[in-house]
Amino acid sequence: MPAWLGHRSLTLIVLAAIVVLLPLGFPSSYYFRVASLVWVSAFAAVGLNILMGQAGQVSLGHAGFFGIGAYAVAIGPAHVGLPSWGALLIGAVISAALAWLVGRPILRLKGHYLAIATLGLGVLVALVITTESRWTGGPDGMSVAKLSLLGWRATGSSTWYWITGGVLVAGTWIALNLGETPTGRAFRALHDSEVAARVAGVDVARFKLQAFVIAAVYASLAGSMLAMMNGFVNPDQAGFLHSVELVTMVVLGGLGSVVGSIVGAAMLITLPQVLTVFQEYEHLLLGLIIIVSMIFMRDGIVPTVSRWLAGRVRT
Amino acid sequence: MTILTASNIGISFGGIKAVDDVSFSVDAGRILSIIGPNGAGKTTLFNVVSGLYVADRGHVELMGEDVTGCAPEALAALGLSRTFQNLQIFQRMTAAENVMVGRHLRERCHLLSDLFRLPSVTRQNRATREAALALLDEVGLRRRADQLAGSLPYGACKRIEIARALAAEPRVLLLDEPAAGCNSVETEEIDHLVRRVANKGIAVVLVEHDMKLVMKVSDRVLVLERGRPLTEGTPREVRDNPAVLEAYLGKHGARGAARA
Amino acid sequence: MAEFFQFLMSGLTVGAVYALVALGFTLIYNASDVVNFAQGEFVMLGGMVTVFVAAAGVPLPLAALIAVTVAVAVGLLLYWLAIEPARGAPAVTLIIITIGASILLRGAAQMLFDKQFHKLPSFSGDAPINLFGAAVQPQSFWVLGGAAVIVLLLYVFLERTVLGKAVLATAANRLAARLVGINTTTVMALAFGGSAAIGAVAGILITPITLTSYDVGTLLALKGFAAAMLGGMGNPLGAVAGGLLLGLLEAFGAGYLSSTYKDAFAFIVILVVLFAMPQGLFGRRVVERV
Numbered sequence: 001m002p003a004w005l006g007h008r009s010l011t012l013i014v015l016a017a018i019v020v021l022l023p024l025g026f027p028s029s030y031y032f033r034v035a036s037l038v039w040v041s042a043f044a045a046v047g048l049n050i051l052m053g054q055a056g057q058v059s060l061g062h063a064g065f066f067g068i069g070a071y072a073v074a075i076g077p078a079h080v081g082l083p084s085w086g087a088l089l090i091g092a093v094i095s096a097a098l099a100w101l102v103g104r105p106i107l108r109l110k111g112h113y114l115a116i117a118t119l120g121l122g123v124l125v126a127l128v129i130t131t132e133s134r135w136t137g138g139p140d141g142m143s144v145a146k147l148s149l150l151g152w153r154a155t156g157s158s159t160w161y162w163i164t165g166g167v168l169v170a171g172t173w174i175a176l177n178l179g180e181t182p183t184g185r186a187f188r189a190l191h192d193s194e195v196a197a198r199v200a201g202v203d204v205a206r207f208k209l210q211a212f213v214i215a216a217v218y219a220s221l222a223g224s225m226l227a228m229m230n231g232f233v234n235p236d237q238a239g240f241l242h243s244v245e246l247v248t249m250v251v252l253g254g255l256g257s258v259v260g261s262i263v264g265a266a267m268l269i270t271l272p273q274v275l276t277v278f279q280e281y282e283h284l285l286l287g288l289i290i291i292v293s294m295i296f297m298r299d300g301i302v303p304t305v306s307r308w309l310a311g312r313v314r315t
Numbered sequence: 316m317t318i319l320t321a322s323n324i325g326i327s328f329g330g331i332k333a334v335d336d337v338s339f340s341v342d343a344g345r346i347l348s349i350i351g352p353n354g355a356g357k358t359t360l361f362n363v364v365s366g367l368y369v370a371d372r373g374h375v376e377l378m379g380e381d382v383t384g385c386a387p388e389a390l391a392a393l394g395l396s397r398t399f400q401n402l403q404i405f406q407r408m409t410a411a412e413n414v415m416v417g418r419h420l421r422e423r424c425h426l427l428s429d430l431f432r433l434p435s436v437t438r439q440n441r442a443t444r445e446a447a448l449a450l451l452d453e454v455g456l457r458r459r460a461d462q463l464a465g466s467l468p469y470g471a472c473k474r475i476e477i478a479r480a481l482a483a484e485p486r487v488l489l490l491d492e493p494a495a496g497c498n499s500v501e502t503e504e505i506d507h508l509v510r511r512v513a514n515k516g517i518a519v520v521l522v523e524h525d526m527k528l529v530m531k532v533s534d535r536v537l538v539l540e541r542g543r544p545l546t547e548g549t550p551r552e553v554r555d556n557p558a559v560l561e562a563y564l565g566k567h568g569a570r571g572a573a574r575a
Numbered sequence: 576m577a578e579f580f581q582f583l584m585s586g587l588t589v590g591a592v593y594a595l596v597a598l599g600f601t602l603i604y605n606a607s608d609v610v611n612f613a614q615g616e617f618v619m620l621g622g623m624v625t626v627f628v629a630a631a632g633v634p635l636p637l638a639a640l641i642a643v644t645v646a647v648a649v650g651l652l653l654y655w656l657a658i659e660p661a662r663g664a665p666a667v668t669l670i671i672i673t674i675g676a677s678i679l680l681r682g683a684a685q686m687l688f689d690k691q692f693h694k695l696p697s698f699s700g701d702a703p704i705n706l707f708g709a710a711v712q713p714q715s716f717w718v719l720g721g722a723a724v725i726v727l728l729l730y731v732f733l734e735r736t737v738l739g740k741a742v743l744a745t746a747a748n749r750l751a752a753r754l755v756g757i758n759t760t761t762v763m764a765l766a767f768g769g770s771a772a773i774g775a776v777a778g779i780l781i782t783p784i785t786l787t788s789y790d791v792g793t794l795l796a797l798k799g800f801a802a803a804m805l806g807g808m809g810n811p812l813g814a815v816a817g818g819l820l821l822g823l824l825e826a827f828g829a830g831y832l833s834s835t836y837k838d839a840f841a842f843i844v845i846l847v848v849l850f851a852m853p854q855g856l857f858g859r860r861v862v863e864r865v
Binding site: 052058102105106108109110111112113115116117119120121123124127128131240241244247248251252255280281282283284285286287288289290291294295298299 | 610612657660661664665666667668671672674675676677678679680681682683685686793797800801804808835836838839842843845846849850853854855
C-alpha cells in the first residue's frame, strides 16, 4: 500500500475533507440523506472490520447488535421515559454486555462454525424483536423520538449529515489508532497464526472477545443513529440480510482496510440508489456487480486499487 | 540451575504412541539437542512441552514449578518461548511487527489507552520497535524490518521466528529445526546465534536434522526413535553409539557405515 | 398421542427439506470448500419454474423435469462463471460471491416471474391420511419418499461408482486427487450441478405444502446451513440427520412450547450444541498440526 494511504493522519484528513466538502455539490436534501446513510453504514463497517479484518473472526449476525442499538432509542423514550441519548448509551452497554457474555463460548469456534453461531445469535435477536410486539411494534416496527439535547432537537437531513459524518470521522480515528498498538498487533497476530500468537503470550480468547465487543458497540451506535435519523425502526435492521450486507461492505472494500470498509459501505448504499433507474433490473445488477468485483478484486477494492497504484508509481 | 524438566512424557493419537516415556532436562545457559529420524516424536514433544498438546502422562516443570497442562500463553509468561518447524509467521505483518508481537508480555496493554492512543502508548510503541529492530539486527534482518513477512524468503522467516521468540526475553527457548532450508552460510549464522543465546544464560532445546550443527553446539544430545528415548549423552557419546546409527540407517545401513 | 404424531410428521416433512438443502451444501463444500449461500435459490427455482411452466399448460411431471434442468444449468453456470474464475480466492471472498449470486438469482426470479406466492397442486390429492390419529397430508409422504430416494441415490453414486469415488477423493484431498489423475474441475462442476438438482427437487416436493415465491431461498439457505453445521460440516449423513433434527425441533417446539418462537428453538439448540461440541454432532475432532 502506498505510504500516503497507509498513513493514519492523512487518511483522517482526507476523510474529514470529504465529509466537509461533499455537501458543496449536493443539489437537494435527498443527497444529504443518502450520504448520511453511507456514513452510518460505514461506521458500522469500520467497527466490523476490527473484528473481521484485524482479528480475523467472522460475524454473520452483526445486525443483531445494530438492531439492539436501533430499538434502544425507540423503546427507551417511548416505554421507559429515557432521553434518546441515554437510551443510545444503554443500547451500547446492552450490546457490549451481550457480546461479552456470548462471545467467550462463541469465539472458541472456528471458521464456518463461528459463522453459523454468530448467524444464530443475530437471528435470535431479530426474532425477539419481531415477536415481542408489545415493546417493539412487531414486524411493522415503531416510530422513534427525535434526538434532543439541552432543548436542541436534531431534525432535517443536513443536521444528521453532520452528526453522522462527525461520528464516522471519530470512529475511523479510533479504528486507525488501534492498528499499531499492542492490542491491534495482538488482533492481527491471532488472525495470521493463533498458535504463534499464543506462544508469544497473547491471550487469544481475551483479544477475540475485545474485538467482538468493540465491533458490537460500533454496530449498536450505528443502529441508534439510523433509527433516530429515520424516526422509525423495523426488524429488518436486525435481520440476517442486513448482517450479510455489513459483511459484504467490509469484504468488498477490502478486509483489514479501514478505508476499504468506508468505500465498501459507500458502494453498497449508493449502488441501489443509482440502480433504481434500472427498476426491475436493480437486484440483478447489484448481484452481478458484487460477483464481478469479487472475482476481479478478490482482496477487495481498496487493497487491489492501491496495489495497482503502487505498481504504477514504481514503473 | 535447571530451568526446564520434562519427565515421563507420553501422548497417543488414535492408539499410536507418538511420544512414550520421554524425559529430559536442561540447565540455564546449556544447549540440549533432540534428534531422531522423521516421525520420532520430536515436534510432538515440543508441542507437549510448550502447552499446545495436553500429554496423557508425565509432568513438565518450569523453574521448579509444575506447569503440566498449562496453556501456551501461561507458559510464555513463565519464560518459555519457541519457534516452529512449519513456519508460523504473521504473514500480513512486517518483520518488525512480528518481533514486536514477541514483546507482547513485556508491554503494557490496555484497551482504552490503545483505542485513544494516549501518549504513553506512542512512547511504548517506540521503545518496543527499537527493541525489535535490535533483535532483527542480531539475526541479520535489520534492513528487511519494514517488509511484509509473507514476502520474505524461507530462511529469513525462520530467523524472524527466532527473533520473535527472543523478544519475550525467555528463560528457555525451544528451537524446532532452525536450520532447515538454510544454506551452509546461514547454518553457520544460526550456529553462532544459538551460542550467543546460550551465553546469555538462556536454556536452549534444539530439534535439528543438521548433524554438523548439532554436534558442534550441543552440550547434551537426546536421541528419540519412534517416540521412545534411545539414548542420551554428550555429542561424542551419541555419535559413537552404534544404536543411533542403526536408528537412522537401519541395521543393514549401519553395518555398511561401520565398515566404511 | 395424536398430537405427538402430528408434530412428528410435520417435523419430519420440513426436516426432509432442510436435510436436502444441507446435503446440497455439503456436496459443494466437500468438493470445493465453498459455502454456497445461493443453495436456497436452487430450491426456489425448483418450485417457481415448475409453477410457471405448469401454468403454461405443460403437464406437471414434465414441468418438474424442466425445473430441475433449469436449476442444474444455473448451478453449472454459477460454477463456471463465478466460482471457477475466482479459484484460490480467500474463503470469505467466495462466500460473498455466492451471496452475490443469491441476490442476482432472486432479482432475476422477481423479474421473470413475479413477487406473488404460488402453489402447486398436491401430487396425489389433498385428502388427509390418518396415521395414529394424526391427519397427514399425502404430500408429506412424497417429500419424505423423495428425500429418501435422493439420499439413497447419492449414497449409491458415491460408494458404488468410479465418478462417485472421484468426488469422495476430491473431498478428502484435492491436491492428491489431482495427482492421481482425477479431473477435479469436472468433480466440482458435478457437485454444483448435483446440488442444484437436489435443491430443485426439494423445492418441487415442498411447494404444494408451503407455497413458494422469489424470496423463499434465504430462510431455507439459513436453515440448511444450520442443519449442515449441526451435523458437522462436510458429513453427508450428518447433514441429513441435522436437517431432520432441525425440522423436528421446530415442529415440537412450535407445538408444545411457543409457536411464535418456532425459528428460535433451532438456533438455540445449535448454539448449545456448538458450545458443547465445537465440531458439530458428527464432526471429527481435529488435532491442529503445527
